Amino acid sequence: MIVFEAVSFTYPGAARPAIADLTLTIASASLLAVVGANGSGKSTLARLADGLLVPDSGRVMVDGIDTADEQRCWDVRSRVGLVLQNPDNQIVGTVVEEDVAFGPENLGVPREELRSRVSDALAVVGLTGLERREPHLLSEGQKQRLAIAGALAMRPEYLVLDEPTAMLDQRGRTDVLGVLDGLKLAGRGVVHITQDTGEAARADLVLALDAGSVAYLGHPAGLLGDASLMAELGLEAPPIQVIADELRRSGFTVPEVSTAEELVEALWR
Amino acid sequence: MALVAKDLGYTYSTGAPYESRALTGVDLRLEKGELCLVVGSTGSGKSTLLRLMSGLLEPGVGSVRVDDAESVVRGSVGIVFQNPETQFFAETVSADVAFGPKNLGFSDVDTAVSDAMLAVGLEPVEFGERSPFTLSGGEARRAAIAGVLAMRPAYLLLDEPTAGLDRRGREVVVRALLEARLKAGVLLVTHDPGVFLAHADRVLVLAAGQPVFYGNVTDLLEDDGAPFDVAGLVLPDVVRAQVLARSRGARIARFAFDATDAARTLAGALGGPS
Ligand SMILES: Nc1ncnc2c1ncn2[C@@H]1O[C@H](COP(=O)(O)OP(=O)(O)OP(=O)(O)O)[C@@H](O)[C@H]1O
Ligand SMILES: Nc1ncnc2c1ncn2[C@@H]1O[C@H](COP(=O)(O)OP(=O)(O)OP(=O)(O)O)[C@@H](O)[C@H]1O
Ligand SMILES: [Mg+2]
Ligand SMILES: [Mg+2]
Numbered sequence: 001m002i003v004f005e006a007v008s009f010t011y012p013g014a015a016r017p018a019i020a021d022l023t024l025t026i027a028s029a030s031l032l033a034v035v036g037a038n039g040s041g042k043s044t045l046a047r048l049a050d051g052l053l054v055p056d057s058g059r060v061m062v063d064g065i066d067t068a069d070e071q072r073c074w075d076v077r078s079r080v081g082l083v084l085q086n087p088d089n090q091i092v093g094t095v096v097e098e099d100v101a102f103g104p105e106n107l108g109v110p111r112e113e114l115r116s117r118v119s120d121a122l123a124v125v126g127l128t129g130l131e132r133r134e135p136h137l138l139s140e141g142q143k144q145r146l147a148i149a150g151a152l153a154m155r156p157e158y159l160v161l162d163e164p165t166a167m168l169d170q171r172g173r174t175d176v177l178g179v180l181d182g183l184k185l186a187g188r189g190v191v192h193i194t195q196d197t198g199e200a201a202r203a204d205l206v207l208a209l210d211a212g213s214v215a216y217l218g219h220p221a222g223l224l225g226d227a228s229l230m231a232e233l234g235l236e237a238p239p240i241q242v243i244a245d246e247l248r249r250s251g252f253t254v255p256e257v258s259t260a261e262e263l264v265e266a267l268w269r
Numbered sequence: 270m271a272l273v274a275k276d277l278g279y280t281y282s283t284g285a286p287y288e289s290r291a292l293t294g295v296d297l298r299l300e301k302g303e304l305c306l307v308v309g310s311t312g313s314g315k316s317t318l319l320r321l322m323s324g325l326l327e328p329g330v331g332s333v334r335v336d337d338a339e340s341v342v343r344g345s346v347g348i349v350f351q352n353p354e355t356q357f358f359a360e361t362v363s364a365d366v367a368f369g370p371k372n373l374g375f376s377d378v379d380t381a382v383s384d385a386m387l388a389v390g391l392e393p394v395e396f397g398e399r400s401p402f403t404l405s406g407g408e409a410r411r412a413a414i415a416g417v418l419a420m421r422p423a424y425l426l427l428d429e430p431t432a433g434l435d436r437r438g439r440e441v442v443v444r445a446l447l448e449a450r451l452k453a454g455v456l457l458v459t460h461d462p463g464v465f466l467a468h469a470d471r472v473l474v475l476a477a478g479q480p481v482f483y484g485n486v487t488d489l490l491e492d493d494g495a496p497f498d499v500a501g502l503v504l505p506d507v508v509r510a511q512v513l514a515r516s517r518g519a520r521i522a523r524f525a526f527d528a529t530d531a532a533r534t535l536a537g538a539l540g541g542p543s
Contacts, residue, residue, distance in 0.1 A: 037435040038408055085406045086354055086406065138312075141310075162406075166432045167351070169309075169310040171502075238506070239505075240528075242528035246533070259506075261513065264514050267535065
């Protein structure tokens, strides 16, 4: 488990805390979505989860290890994989395969296994064939996939992904969502930060942040079904849900649907 | 007067083992007052096209002309990069946004800066003195857009301007771009064409660096958006719902692009609650 205990964090010189008195448990074998307006603290929460930032007050415990304990910094980093919002900030290798190998190599993974981990991770994100390419010569979507591959290759207990689908096309998004589901089924704790409430709806739990504080923590349906809370938090309902709600308001009977296929199937049978 | 690409092509690292042909045979014409969308899957050449159109890259094949001039004229074409952080250099957001208008000799730099920041929903008082490098992802994208809006270029090129923006951020940026279009030509790359389809004059669909469609939105959707399929793309949910309904016999003459309007269109096709 990753446990946030009454965590607050203020950036040096900032007028207000980026995270304020946040208490949260991130469990294994679960998918937690994090949503919230720009500047609400999502990326800060991600950086606190793997010890990149440490709380000003309160504490973050990763499987019982305090992230503020400098001696255990590597124990924390090896347990918590982080995919940053800007993949450029994560590139370490001079070519793609070295970049992906960097994390597991540092964990002491033996050569043979290293090779298979790298090729597996690249295959999962669809970058096979680009092994020898310099990372800065990739398109932005390719860089985003590379950052995901790097985190996957570490096979961490927990994976925190900061808007991993923002630069991807729809097929790429669907692929990544499938990868996240797979990680959860394999027992990992997954945190998925997103602006897309349709993506958040697929999670076990959703956390909505508002100015660094918890505005909602619970089942996705409880948030997505609360139009006034959604509006208050600057969140947009998924378009298919909007269409279904509008049709219900006009007197049509529409079951719960989340895709265009389901909606049309329900209306034109 | 227009920004015009003729038979545009580009190959990265020519001669190197990792030579990659990023763009081939693109013809495009952007007049002032027009909005053109560019869509395509990951690595299909969209950013390469914007770099060429802005004069950041020299065409390998073909040409780019601005208002009939031989090369891109300084200040006439503004570009917002896909990764906004690569765009910043000044110590504060307001200095960063002011750089362009100052350099172009504007007499109303302060107004240009605060107008541009307000247009993207960044309060000058709150964000003006911040370092652009400490902004959150969405704040950074808005600041980068403000920097280019402040220059009031005749042609505005934007790479994923709404990615990572929250609801209000998307609304204000869309509004700001539509307002800029009153005077400028806007060329916009996006994985989320949804909101823009209602306003676009033309759409270019790229697949592996090649144009597979270039025309207006009506033609794009005529054959159930076939060019999207060819390019490995998926239509936005709002449009796809209507395409699917039509394939099941629903009578839909015109597609709606907004979810609320789409509900009305579908309700009309259903002919009232049963
Ligand atoms: N290094 C920093 N110094 C000062 N303030 C910062 C710094 N980094 C972030 N902030 C501020 O802290 C707040 C939270 O930022 P954070 O990056 O966590 O937001 P976010 O929810 O990820 O936003 P976005 O959706 O835009 O990515 C924002 O108001 C941001 O401007
Ligand atoms: N500097 C470079 N050197 C070599 N190849 C490059 C370079 N920049 C981009 N490429 C390659 O050219 C192709 C087109 O890249 P481009 O960045 O234009 O794609 P894109 O359509 O913008 O993709 P995305 O949606 O991921 O941003 C990709 O295969 C990419 O790997
Ligand atoms: Mg963020
Ligand atoms: Mg790109």
